[in-house]
Amino acid sequence: MDTGEFHLPRSRAANERLHSLVPGGAHTYAKGDDQYPENLAPVISHGRGAHVWDVDGNRYVEYGSGLRSVSLGHAHPRVTEAVRRELDRGSNFVRPSVVELEAAERFLATVPTAEMVKFAKNGSDATTAAVRLARAATGRPRVALCADHPFFSVDDWFIGTTPMSAGIPESASELTVTFPYGDLAATEELLSRYQDEVACLILEPATHTEPPPGYLAGLRELADRHGCVLVFDEMITGFRWSEAGAQGLYGVVPDLSTFGKALGNGFAVSALAGRRELMELGGLRHSGDRVFLLSTTHGAETHSLAAAMAVFAAYTEEGVTARLHALGERLADGVRQAATAMGVGEHLVVRGRASNLVFATLDENRQPSQQYRTLFLRRLLMGGVLAPSFVVSSALTDADIEHTVDVVAQACAVYRKALDAADPTPWLSGRPVKPVFRRLA
Known part of the structure; x- marks a missing residue:
């Protein structure tokens, strides 16, 4: 009792x-x-x-x-001091701040497997942007997500697959299919069943268990062979697995990856990173259709980016x-x-x-x-x-x-x-x- x-x-x-x-x-x-x-x-x-x-x-x-x-x-001193230095310099402007440039440079130096990065405020915006970019790049409608991982986004393409699907049209969730973690054969069967329909494979590269030997490399090969985009959700693994995330630890490079959580030590900042060829579809330096990748009023708020740079420095310099x-x-x-x-x-x-x-x-x-x-x-x-x-x-x-x-x-x-x-x-x-x-x- x-x-x-x-x-x-x-x-x-x-x-x-x-x-x-x-x-x-x-x-x-x-x-x-x-x-x-x-x-x-x-x-x-x-x-x-x-x-x-x-x-x-x-x-x-x-x-x-x-x-x-x-x-x-x-209230980590290194982070709070970095933010404090920015407080009197303004937080958001009508044009990019030099802090956006510095934060992007520092991020890509810390996660060298990525070539471009765009910042946002929450993980859902980043993962949904990755899905949208994959669909635009491939011209395919379906998203394949790992069924064994608990959360990817608040947006319809994921929440429609959960028991809390009220308010989400079936037509939205019908385009999402699932694959089991660690089972390459089942994933290949899924990609063959939906041949030329799957835009991306999205998963956490590791969770409560380590990836089986050769698994992530096998996914990389499957994605290449079936022409879909490989997306690593590194919201949790980013920094906690290594400074360069799980992709840096395991040596398998995704096409796109998303970061958050540890990125700002509590300050609101997330990131979508990846190959230049894909990321530029959301930019201005190409002649194709424009992709509405990420456009957030507060995505470049300077205090959170300053916090992120302090986090990068702490992780790389202090072990x-x-x-x-x-x-x-x-x-x-x-x-x-x-x-x-x-x-x-x-x-x-x-x-x-x-x-x-x-x-x-x-x-x-x-x-x-x-x-x-x-x-x-x-x-x-x-x-x-x-x-x-x-x-x-x-x-x-x-x-x-x-x-x-x-x-x-x-x-x-x-x-x-x-x-x-x-x-x-x-x-x-x-x-x-x-x-x-x-x-x-």
């Missing part, structure tokens, strides 16, 4: 006010209070480094910061990617040892690359369980750990990792009790957390 005294009255009141003003109570579904135990969804006051404070005054070690975007930690991997390995080892020691090593499972760890909560039958996830999240929150995932930031310290592992061990002790009872309900204190993608609210 859960007898822990942990209440968030101010957060609860703020959540009620949010729901009355903002549909869903948050501007990103993954931040919704339905993703957290009932009445235990902190509303954040501020953050510094790897810590955040809620409006009730509680401090947490935070993981998955900003949905993986704040990889250097909150941030290596630090993320080292921290993640330490955390994963500690969590696995704690779970095993408490007898739940086969139920609390840590997965993914060390720089991008997630966890699965399994029930007594080794099946994924939202109830056990609720139990686990509740105990973490009570111990001062805010962790919808175990995705690390470089601001974490050894002490933060040790504290997290201690709290995980305490949570695992309760997890074991619930497993022994074959019923976690007494430890939930409310409804279970819910998946983001579901048909009914």
Whole structure:
């Protein structure tokens, strides 16, 4: 039975006010209070480094910061100073700023597999621009996306394939087909079935598992042979896998790639990058039909581009990617040892690359369980750990990792009790957390 005294009255009141003003109570579904135990969804006051404070005054070690975007930690001095220098110089002009040129040069020096880049504010704009460009370049209507990857865009071509497809015409989603990750034979069968209809293959080059040997190179060959565009969604893998993204780590060059998340350390900036031959279709230096690639009022806002340049510098000069991997390995080892020691090593499972760890909560039958996830999240929150995932930031310290592992061990002790009872309900204190993608609210 859960007898822990942990209440968030101010957060609860703020959540009620949010729901009355903002549909869903948050501007990103993954931040919704339905993703957290009932009445235990902190509303954040501020953050510094790897810590955040809620409006009730509680401090947490935070993981998955900003949905993986704040990889250097909150209010990183190098980033905030770069932005501060631009504040008195204006933010947006009627013509390009020299900052746009400098940011493009720095990006392409950091990701040398790309030849041109265009900046935007969110990942969906970049991925949808890649799809549009692929369709324009090939004259083909269909998009083939990896069915095993959770999110690509808020736009119809992707959302129409999810359980939250209300409001999207079937005609839009009918043009999207799917292929399984890691299965070249199935992908070739798809391309043959829709011969000369598929404009692009779009996928995350890696996620919770490493790509099978030869897989990405095989996709590259398939795309070339079938005349379609290969698009890597590097929103997550960008910088976390290597400074040049997964394409730099694995040595397979896509035609187009999209970046975001870590790009601005929390500042709003994303990027579409790729081969000059394709990207120029959205430019002025050709004689063909113009492609409306990306045209965003705030895409070139100077403060975010300054933040991005500071991020490029931090990653390349300070070895941030290596630090993320080292921290993640330490955390994963500690969590696995704690779970095993408490007898739940086969139920609390840590997965993914060390720089991008997630966890699965399994029930007594080794099946994924939202109830056990609720139990686990509740105990973490009570111990001062805010962790919808175990995705690390470089601001974490050894002490933060040790504290997290201690709290995980305490949570695992309760997890074991619930497993022994074959019923976690007494430890939930409310409804279970819910998946983001579901048909009914």
